[in-house]
Amino acid sequence: MTLIKSISGIRGTIGGGVGENLTPIDVVKFSSAYGKWIKNQRNKDQYKVVVGRDARISGEMVQSLVMHTLSGMGINVVDLELSTTPTVEMAVTLEHADGGIILTASHNPKQWNALKLLNKDGEFLNAAEGQQILDYVEQEDFDFADVDNLGKINYHNAYIDLHIEEVMALPLVNVEQIKQSKFKVVVDAVNSTGGISIPPLLEMLGVEVIKLYCEPNGHFPHNPEPLAKNLKELSKTVVSENADLGIAVDPDVDRLALVDENGEMFGEEYTLVSVADYVLGKTKGDTVSNLSSSRALRDVTEKHGCTYHASAVGEVNVVAKMKEVNAVIGGEGNGGIIYPELHYGRDSLAGVTLFLSLLAERETKVSDLRGTYTSYYMAKEKIELTPDLDVDQILNSIASEYKSEKISTIDGVKIDFPENWVHLRKSNTEPIIRIYTEAKSQNEADKLAQRFIQEIKDLA
Incomplete structure (x- = not known):
């Protein structure tokens, strides 16, 4: 079972122990942190957040926890119930809301769920904003509303239309x-x-x-x-x-x-x-x-x-x-x-x-x-990281080795060769290095990936 906290939200498997899986207590903590962030960002008398979910089995339970936590912080909620990620994003701006939460683990299997967080523009939070929420979760310093100032929950079922x-x-x-x-x-x-x-x-x-x-x-x-x-x-x-x-x-x-x-x-x-x-x-x-x-x-x-x-x-x-x-x-x-x-x-x-x-x-x-588009083929591999592995040093060494090629270092190292490319990056959510390659045949893409896996191992 798993709980992953990152700057893009929280996701995990339903059930199990607090802090190790996506339990009701973890959902409440994370929703409270988001509510605190909304209030600190906007600083006004009334707040509104749009909440919707995909159809996964745990969705109704998780959504109820999220909405009532926000209500407990004095934040009004627009409940879209079953919805889509893009629908919730659009609803945030159409409602002139202060933010939104989508309850979905995207392509993950049914035992997973997640809270994806939006800003007032219906867009995902950036790294600095996501880090603020993670800090609030750790601090557990939340201020809830008194009984006369609880937020209201209003159901709106027309947003997909x-x-x-x-x-x-x-x-x-x-x-x-x-x-x-x-x-x-x-x-x-x-x-x-x-x-x-x-x-x-x-x-x-x-x-x-x-x-x-x-x-x-x-x-x-x-x-x-x-x-x-x-x-x-x-x-x-x-x-x-x-x-x-x-x-x-x-x-x-x-x-x-x-x-x-x-x-x-x-x-x-x-x-x-x-x-x-x-x-x-x-x-x-x-x-x-x-x-x-x-x-x-x-x-x-x-x-x-x-x-x-x-x-x-x-x-x-x-x-x-x-x-x-x-x-x-x-x-x-x-x-x-x-x-x-x-x-x-x-x-x-x-x-x-x-x-x-x-x-x-x-x-x-x-x-x-x-058939009108050039055919490219991709290989996607990964290397498990060990605690003593200095990933940044390895990527720097590879960038230096290939400095005569077209290189981007805005996210790991990408090397653009004339006929193919390789992208090496550290995962944000798992202890792995991802190796993506693309070429004009599957065999060539696979060979390029294996070549760089060996180069990484040689540098480790």
């Missing part, structure tokens, strides 16, 4: 052409809140929807990470139903994976690449992804005569870079689309509509569209 309306109103979403295309789509929502957001959106667009696991009961029928090995049933159903494509989302609906008409994975890295291709064809501007994302986004950006930028790993870092360069589209290679015209957060609803707009306008099959 509002989210869908906002997405469909985007100027680049070609509603009429999508309707005319009469797409047939299979949706695997892993029995979470994608089931109450993606099918209604598609139906509004005139798409015929075949539902797989769209009942939001939290009983995940397979590992909820939207990877090829977990989506075999989706692939088979796309073929057997003669569908145009398959759509898979993770439990909180911020990662989007696509399957072509032949049941083959489109590639999670290429979700962002294809959507960026569409957006840049309509709106010129910069793009951003993190250092561990595919070079294919850079290729498609330069094809449109625009400039690509890389950020440190983590959504908050991607968003910061997007704001800095005024990017028109960005995201992460795990199927996360960030479209600032809507909001600064990974959003599968936006990704679905922009992808279908591209497909409808080009009047092409998903497999043929995929």
